[in-house]
Amino acid sequence: MKEDLRIIFMGTPEFAVPSLQILVENHFQVVAVVTAVDKPRGRGQKVIPSPVKAYALAQNIPVLQPTNLKNPDFHQELKSYRANLQVVVAFRMLPEEVWNMPEIGTFNLHASYLPQYRGAAPINWAIINGETETGVTTFMLKHEIDTGNILFQEKEPIHPDDTAGTLYERLMQKGSKLVLKTIKAIARDEYSLKAQNSKGLELMSAPKILRETCKIDWNHPAEKIRNFVRGLSPYPAAWTTLDTRGGEKVCKIYSVSNTHEQNPNLAPGQYISDNKNFIHIQTQDDLLSFDELQIEGRKRMSVAEFLRGNTL
Template sequence: MEKDLRIIFMGTPEFAVPSLQILVESGFKVVAVVTAPDKPRGRGQKVIPSPVKAYAVEQNIPVLQPTNLKSPDFHQELKQYNANLQVVVAFRMLPEAVWSMPEIGTFNLHASYLPQYRGAAPINWAIINGEKETGITTFMLKHEIDTGSIIFQEKESIHADDTAGSLYTRLMYKGSKLVLKTVQAIANDKYTLLPQQEEGVELKGAPKIHRDTCKIDWNQPAEQIRDFVRGLSPYPAAWTTLDTRTGEKTCKVYAVSNTGEKNPNLAAGQYITDNKNFIHIQTQDYLLSFDELQIEGRKKMTVEEFLRGNTL
């Protein structure tokens, strides 16, 4: 007999919305949503709700926005919804008092094929490291981050021209279907929890990405740098500095391509340009061509558009 599930959904960004939406549209009882507090965003610093909150409000689902997940007041409020399952998609690390609260437990959707790429940025790091394949996993939460027993997993190919943005979108929708499959299996008690297999496996992590992480090292091979740029595009974006006639400028790099050519007269990080159509920069081996970039204080543009207003 199918269990009567009372679900609390926890998530904040766009990535989590399809998972919440598919549960609501499939008729599951989402009794409350937990998301991040509203924050000022954009140039005008207008205070706007998270994408998950915006959807929950549309659906008349109660929304909780705790500033402190360890707060006894928050725990008390959570208990009042009498949920027997919690679903987490792209949310903060939960204290045990929260994830252990429901009778069935709390499961998380993670955007990698666990145990690989545990951490905050699995999509970025899979591309940065030149992987040809990644995946999605639903697993039950426990103390150590991203280590709980696996419910379901599915693999996803990483295409040669994928960016973090394109892979994010595919995994967002693929992940929502896996969330639904997981909730359906739990409702019908038709699932098996499998421990993550770590023995004999070289584990790769996915730590949070900071600005210093995003600086391009031109001493690396061209394809490694191309993977690095793809893995950080469109956000937070790889960056470098360029010498313009008005001084050295920080420049975000969204797309590069390998010319397959070498210039023995250039050291790694030195570049050549006709100041009209191309900028080619030397790496450890081949020249890379800038395709799409953004100088500080300006909008994103093609290299041709960039060179119309910036002489190197």
């Protein structure tokens, strides 16, 4: 039955590559890949393909890069591949004409244990909110975002020192295995669909993270701020401003530690430093110690490295 599946894969970032790779390596027929248009990246602003496009080209899989997902010409091109199943991993929101096109339908891999953390940034928000558990879910697409009927789910613990980066890596691999499990079940016609049940739950959302979202509010408790920093590290990174002898500088903060100490002489946001080894900043309760940070135009560094070039 496996050979009957003709799959179109839709995805763009690194997170989606293992899911595409695991289908190719298990000899499923991926007839085309849909990904974002090439964009300038990095300091040199060199135009480079998305990670998914790079992998697809290496495997000689046709690549489509529509600028408008509602364009009738794109729809005709999509139909020409005669796919009966579409798989979406970390891609844009699809119009109904696209997700409803294949005979079997279109399923999506989402990096949370749905119905919790629907939205664009589930990994970040789960850590920011201090969750101890999340997961991955495959579900069939429908009109409302991240609300379709569930195919399969698996849970994943969030460790106390996890960052968005470390959790991303684990969910990327776990998610690819769940995609393979889902495809195999569909190929054998051995699956059922389960409606998302949010009854009695306080649903947490995962909206897109903007630069303003990332500014640290030192009026919060230390542990809440530590979770905030973890949830945004390494990208896009929480940030604050520090007054140095060279002027006020915007600093990305990648890692902080709770000292479990307080300084009654400091208001939230005020800090003390020996200008050699430590910067301690007052929160609503405890002092937090900066571990790793970065000022604009410089590399990520330890607090000791930072203080060697910047006097507070």
